[in-house]
Amino acid sequence: MSFFIKEIGKVSLLFIFIFSIFPESFAQAHSSLVKTLPEGEEVLKESPQTIEVWFLDPVVLHSNTITLMGSSGNRVAFENAYIDPKDPTHIIGNVPDTLPADRYTANINVIALDGDILTETFSFKVLREEPKKPESLKLVKHSPVDGQILNGKPNKIDLWFTHSAELTAIGVFDRTQQSIKLKEPYKDPEDPAHIIVEFDEPLEDGTYQVTWYASSSEEELSNQLEIVDVFYFAVNEFTSIEDGSIGTMIQTSWFPDLDLKQFGYWFIFLGLSILFGSNFFIHLVSKEVKEYKRWKRISLGLIFMTTMGASFLIRQQRIEMADLPLLEFFSLQYIWIPVVQIVLLLLGFMVKKLEFLAFGIALLMGPFVMGHASYPRYGGFLTIMVNILHLVAASIWLGGLFALLTMAKRNEFGELLKKVGTSFSKWAFWSLLVIILTGFIMTIQYVPSFSFESFIKSQWGKAVIIKIGLTLLIVFIGFLQRNTLQKLAAALVNKFYRRGIIEILYGVFLLLFASILVVSTPSAAERGIYPLKSSYEQELKVDISPLKEGLNVLTLDFKKEIDMENVKINISMPPENDIEYDAFKIKEGTFKITGNILHGAGSLLMKVEAKEPNGDIRKYEYTIVVPGERMGKE
Known part of the structure; x- marks a missing residue:
């Protein structure tokens, strides 16, 4: 027990360190907007009939999804928005009445597939019918x-x-x-x-x-x-524009998105994983151990932890959606699923025959609303299945180890270890292999293209790297534990027990950084240039260096034996960022632009128009993913 208290003390010091690098902040939703109608800052000659927006991924709507405000602050009564039946990323809101001439601000508020709130704002004008004025200055x-x-x-x-x-x-x-x-x-x-x-x-x-x-x-x-x-x-010659100033480096927090919601995820992951994994151990690994008297008391404590985590999530979600009617709020799946999970845990606690099934269903419900697996661009259902495998394997390992160390009294631990140690070791070995394999698959799925710099600088990348480090430590401890089991002696039982406690503590922190991944944005670590059509790669090579926010050089190399006359490049990030450049012709087939051409982290659309000597126009479109933390998460 004294060893356990010492380890808890060490962990407390580590907690103090972790909290010192986390700021007090609330995460804001980041833009994943693709297009708006009207466009940002567009001037209309007559009132629009609809307000339309396109997001990168499907989203969930509510009664306050679109609100419209005039310049004087008067709110325009707006009908409920709906999703285009043919395109789940396209939201349409019908404008109920003709808008009088004014400047309007459209506020968009939707829910991402993992429950995060996404907000966007753009403005447009409706002109008055007035006598014709001189042409605006251009x-x-x-x-x-x-x-x-x-x-x-x-x-x-x-x-x-x-x-x-x-x-x-x-x-x-x-x-x-x-x-x-x-x-x-x-x-x-x-x-x-x-x-x-x-x-x-x-x-x-x-x-x-x-x-x-x-x-x-x-x-x-x-x-x-x-x-x-x-x-x-x-x-006389083209040169890249460089940053000639030497400024003071701004200190940023390692994990800026840490808030109450993230701790909610952590407590839910801990509670569900240990509950299901311990139950798996009791029913399938240690069948010959008939009694586990302390399990009821321990499981109740774990259910309380999970309930506290769910209440953190619901409370934070309610703060972000305070204007939503309570009935509509609780109809959202991100709210009712955690509630159902708690009900299942209580049912399993009260009805022993349903315990294993109820805990298992509660665990499997999580990936459908927690994390990024539900996003179609990350794989959708297939990625959810991989995520479930990852979570179940982690639960069997962590929960099983927890049950092994707590099932018997301290003086009876050696006897229990002799009975079930070898069997559990096999389950733990295969679970760790599944954890490593599925973790690798999900990392590649979430961030298909990146640089070391973009990965290490992102909150998501940092959490992945720390998870990898903790996993390697756990694998090393597991290797020592397997060797100890092969030559088990009385003197080694205590060593196995102490290592087991350390392994659990590493697992707790592993789930902490897993919860940080849930509130982080994978694409903040992504860096790449993706043609909208694969055929473009046969005609044009595009390179951006260093491909990060700020000063860059964009190079276009046309592969065909055609001397392009001139090239125009348009780079846009909805709703209002849209810039056009005339490229420098460096030599036959090679064009460049330089300067502050990537104004922010996120997904940008680049359109290229190349004019041939005979007047023909070739058009190309690319998505540019600029690494860096957005204003929040997906």
Whole structure:
């Protein structure tokens, strides 16, 4: 007992360390939005009949899924949204009445397949019927043009607008993002829509970024918002834009998504795994042991732990969905399934004949609502089955070991070990093999493409690596335990017992990091470029370096013997991030762009339009997955 108390003390110190690296935070839902109608910041001439959104995965709706707010804060009465019968990722909400002219904000609130709340916001305008005004200020052309490699040293930048304009700010930055000295901008005396900006110093060879802000000089358009744009040109040669500043590294927490919900998952995993695994041990491994007097008391404590975990989940979910009617809230499967699990545990506790079956069903229900296995892009039903195998194997190992160490009194442990030790060792051996194999399959399924950096920097990757480390420690202890069983002697029984306690403690922490995986985003560790059609790979090679948020170089190499005339690249992340670039032509068949082209972590859509000398246009579409923690999880 003294050894057990010492180990608990060590574990308590480890808990203090773990809590010190976890911030007090509540996870926010992250964007997995693919498309919206109306589009973000779209200007409509008439009221839309529907509000439509597309998510990356199927989602669950509720009565407050779509709300619409006018600029004055007035809420538009909105009919319940519904899912497109032909596309479970497509949500449609009918606008009940004609919207008057105003700026509107659509708030989207849905539930992911694992119970997490996903929120999105985008805005659009409905125009008033007013007398026609002069054309809004727009940039007509500029020199140098976007994606142009100039021969020789330019001495100015020319900007032509639709009408007279004021340049409120302009900056030119070299390849190290250092600003270039400029003279005061001035208007062309013969054309007020033409603004000239001269350089105050000669330009070195390399790539330059130009960022400008302008407003209209026309009185009728004085209240028009400032317009802004960015373009790139190069002097004599293309160079990648680099970060020339040296800043202070920002300290971030290892596991930013830790909250009450994560601890709820941990307690549920612990309770269900030990309950089922111990019961498996009692009924199938140690059949000759007729009595297990302490099991009722221990199982009641484990049921209490599981109930506490379920209450944590429900409480956190209720905080996130406070506006949802209570009846509708409890109709969600992420709420009623934990409740059913507790009912099954209590039923098994009260009816001994149903104990094994009830505990088993409660355990198997978990993967359908906890974790990422239910997402179709991760494999759906097949991944759920792999997840179930993983969970059952972990339960047989951890719960069986727990039963072995607690079934008999301390002075009777040696006798019990002689009777069932070899049998349990075989079950534990095969369980660990299944745990390792299914864990590997799920990791590859969740993150098919990654770099070491993207994996180790993500919350999900860190939890996987710690799980692997703990599993290896458990395998090592298991190897020692099997050797001990082969030459079992009185002196070795105590050693087996102490190692068993340490192994259980490692298992408890293994489930802690398994629960962190549930609240983490696997795609935060993912890094890749995926063509929407496999045929693209035969014509075009795409590379982005270093493929992370911020400054990058995107290279397009056309494989066919066609000298493309020019290439336009559009990179977007709904609902409102949409940027177009004219690529630099480096040599025949090779085009590049550089700069801050990947503005955030997540899935981006890239469209490429390549024009051939004969005027034909070739189009390509890719999904770019940028590694990094989103604003929350899936």
